[in-house]
Amino acid sequence: MIDVDAGTPEARWSASLDAHAPPDMVWPGAHDLAGLAGGPRAAVVVVAPHPDDEVLGVGGTLRVLNDLGWPVRVVAVTDGEASHPGSQAITPTALAAVRAQESERALAQLGLHCLVDRLGLPDGQIERHEDELAGKLDPLLDGAGLVLTTWRHDGHPDHEASGRATAAAAAELGVPLAEYLVWTWNWAAPGDARVPWDRARRVPLSPPVRRTKQQAVAEFRSQITALGPDPADGPVVPASELAHHRRAFEVVLPWPS
Secondary structure: OOOHHHHHOHHHHHHHHHHHOOOOOOOOOHOOOEOOOOOOEEEEEEOOOOOOHHHHHHHHHHHHHHHHHOEEEEEEOOOOOOOOOOOOOOOOOHHHHHHHHHHHHHHHHHHOOEEEEEEEOOOOOOHHHHHHHHHHHHHOOOOEEEEEEOOOOOOOOOOOHHHHHHHHHHEEEEOEEEEOOOOOOOOOOOOOOOHHHOOEEEEEEOOOHHHHHHHHOOOHHHHOOOOOOOOOOOOOOOHHHHHHHOEEEEEEEEEOO
């Protein structure tokens, strides 16, 4: 279980990233992504272990890429039904429906009216279904121009299993891969040798894109506000973690082509 109360404060990250900013990520434009004459453009596919990871980690990046002409496709590995296992306020089935709706509204806030593939693997158990996930991803990533997924050492078992499975599928298909950080900002610290900072690239977000991302994050009410008075219904993503995802930039870890 991730101890969010003991995490690295955003002020410490801000000071370090201001002083030692990673190089900016350079994306190809839409003209570089076109297929054969008259053919469809390659898409960017973002693989999210839970409905909200795609927005927290790379919501702004997805908007930037979409503005460059990339069609966006989202793969939700689980429905996020296990985020409140002890809740008496909502059932897992109802929570799964709520989380899907929240994700759809968040993507709409970002201006991304995109295809969403919901794989329905069990929340909290992706590691047990890692090979199955890689197989399900093969047809979804085939022909993609880029795939984004959670870093395979992000500190959450579902994030790490999704990262490994996606990396395996992308490597098999020869699709460029970049990983994004969610819980790493909580458990790691500036200069942490466990994080491959040499690969880190910054994705600057313009003020309008940053505001749009903040509006999108606010749609995940089931995760950032209490569902009820019982401690089991408390927010899963507290303000200390949200602060990491309200920056004027995002960070990705691209793999060499």
